[in-house]
Amino acid sequence: MSTLDRLTADLTTALKARDTLRTSTLRQLIGAVRHEEKAGTVARELTEDEVLKVLAREAKKRRESAQIYTDAGAADRAATETAEADVVDEYLPTRLSDDELAALVDAVVADTGASTLKEMGAVMKEATARAAGRADGKALSALVRARLAG
Incomplete structure (x- = not known):
């Protein structure tokens, strides 16, 4: 099962479970992948590696946002960004120690x-x-x- 298929299946599960954080995050991830597919002059289907690069970029954005919110004293927003980044990390390969x-x-x-x-x-x-x-x-x-x- 490809990562995109897994994202879509997990979105359905999250919707049924009424998990708003997970639903929102998965929708954003699928949207980012779809946007990347349509970027450029010709729409194309992304390879598995390209999908993982998009997800890595999305996780990095969320971690950076969390740090900015923490520095600004907005702990609740930082916690939300961190939770979203954790959801994205579930779809990425395990990091090297x-x-x-x-x-x-x-x-x-x-x-x-x-x-x-x-x-x-x-x-x-x-x-x-x-x-x-x-x-x-x-x-x-x-x-x-x-x-x-x-």
């Missing part, structure tokens, strides 16, 4: 033979491909930079 991420970066640096910051682009390209959406880009970049600088 810090140790797994460090091991991945070490392996990529060793495989590419990179030793200076000038080679960061090549290392990032390979590390991003190997992480396959299971790692935050900022964390990955910071780790690669630390490995190449030190």
Whole structure:
């Protein structure tokens, strides 16, 4: 079952259960995927990886919004954004732990033979491909930079 099919099935379940938070979040996610499908000059069907990228982007938006609301003192809104991000996370692949991420970066640096910051682009390209959406880009970049600088 594709992620989009799962979102649609779970939306039906959430509607029947009268779970307003989940219903609202799933509708937004399906809308974001549909919008992405229609973006550009020709409408197209997204691949599973592209759907996961859209969901990752939506989760990131919600986490950033929650942080902004927290900083502004709007705890109730921050809690809502965090809850929505948690719903989105259920559809994303499990994240790499810090140790797994460090091991991945070490392996990529060793495989590419990179030793200076000038080679960061090549290392990032390979590390991003190997992480396959299971790692935050900022964390990955910071780790690669630390490995190449030190």
